[in-house]
Amino acid sequence: MKLHLRLYLKLCHMEFYKLWHRKAFMIGSIFTILTMLFYFQVVLTGGEISTVNGVKYYGKEAVKVNRRITESYRGELTDQKAEQIIAEYGFPSVVEYDYQGWRDANYLNGFVTKYLSDGSYSSWDDYTVPTRLYAIKDTVAGEVEKALGGRVPFAYTRGWEAFLDVLQTGMVLASILLIMAVSIVFAEESQTKMLPLAFTTQEGKGKVVWAKITAGFILTIVVYGAVVLSAIVPSAIVFGLDGGNCPLSMALDKNLRTGHVFKMDWMPVQTFAGIVLGAGLLAMLLLSALTMCVSAHCKSNFGAVAAAAAVWGMPLLIQITCGGLGYFLTSCMPMFLVMTDLVYELILWERVGLVVAVDLPLLIFCVEESCRIYKGSRE
Secondary structure, eight states: OHHHHHHHHHHHHHHHHHHHTOHHHHHHHHHHHHHHHHHIIIIIITTOEEEETTEEEEHHHHHHHHHHHHHTTOEEEOHHHHHHHHHHHOOOOOOBTTBSSOTTOOHHHHHHHHHHBSOEEEETTEEEOOOOBOOGGGSHHHHHHHHHTSOEEEOOOHHHHHHHHHHHHHHHHHHHHHHHHHTHHHHHHHHTTOHHHHTTSTTHHHHHHHHHHHHHHHHHHHHHHHHHHHHHHHHHHHTOOOOTTSBHHHHTTOSGGGTOOOGGGGSBHHHHHHHHHHHHHHHHHHHHHHHHHHHHHOSSHHHHHHHHHHHHHHHHHHHHHOOTHHHHHHHTSHHHHTOHHHHHHHHHTTOHHHHHHHHHHHHHHHHHHHHHHHHHTTO
16 A cells, blocks of 8 residues: 555656646746736835825835824724824825826825715716715715624725735736646647556556646646735735725725625625635636646647637637626636636625536546546547
């Protein structure tokens, strides 16, 4: 038994080594991480602006200022705090053509203006300058307060927003990386004419196929973990991950300004982030299984990569042309499960369980089909 286990682990190591050390995978991995960090630095951090006492701050300096001024108001959101914020920083009123939002706002007065005032902002030519403050009980934030059965938690939550944003970008890039890496698991041996040799070894074709599948899933988990770390570490360092218990609706600016409060609007943002991470892992594992299944049917690396890419991208075309059931089924596919807004909709319409019920059997089917094709069609 121990001998068989050692042989199996040796095969897994060999297969993983082949996947990990391919130049295309190494270059793609570096590109993915660097792109995520570039997006985080330039778009998310660089886009932060804060105005305090007429002084404007940009980028990391703006983040530091917003975190500092919010710290003294952290805790429960109250009418008194809202009044103090406006008394200290005033209402924002300046808009510019090339900037989305109030140009002279900071995190505090921007938050109060958005949820507790008569001001509104849609675009640079469609806005209303705030002039008065509403009591929390007279706003949709008051409905969230009632649902919570207590005060609404308040803190600087940009870190969660940045984390989910850069995570989505990384998951899309990681999907492409996995397609390029995993698609050769089975196809490469057909292309190099190594199948007869592989099937005559003492390990046999049964151990070989499972070693390949195991290596593919291990590589998938490694890529997933690297993407998550590349998203959460800079977000925690630069923005911080305060306010994990804050309502999702306010932390990510969902729905409250429409006047409709849904059940999930008072879900803690950290709980939502956990669900997004779970959906991302499921998407990566399913993509890996689909790609290996395609690889088992192909006789060349190029054909396997092209076919796997088509399978990954096809749901987008189907979703554009189909509605109803077609829309739901394509929403279960890896391309969409890494999208934060789609996960939000799945939770909103209580379809998370259905997605799992569809994806897990599909994942198992793809693994079994890979084994059947790799072993059966070449006997």
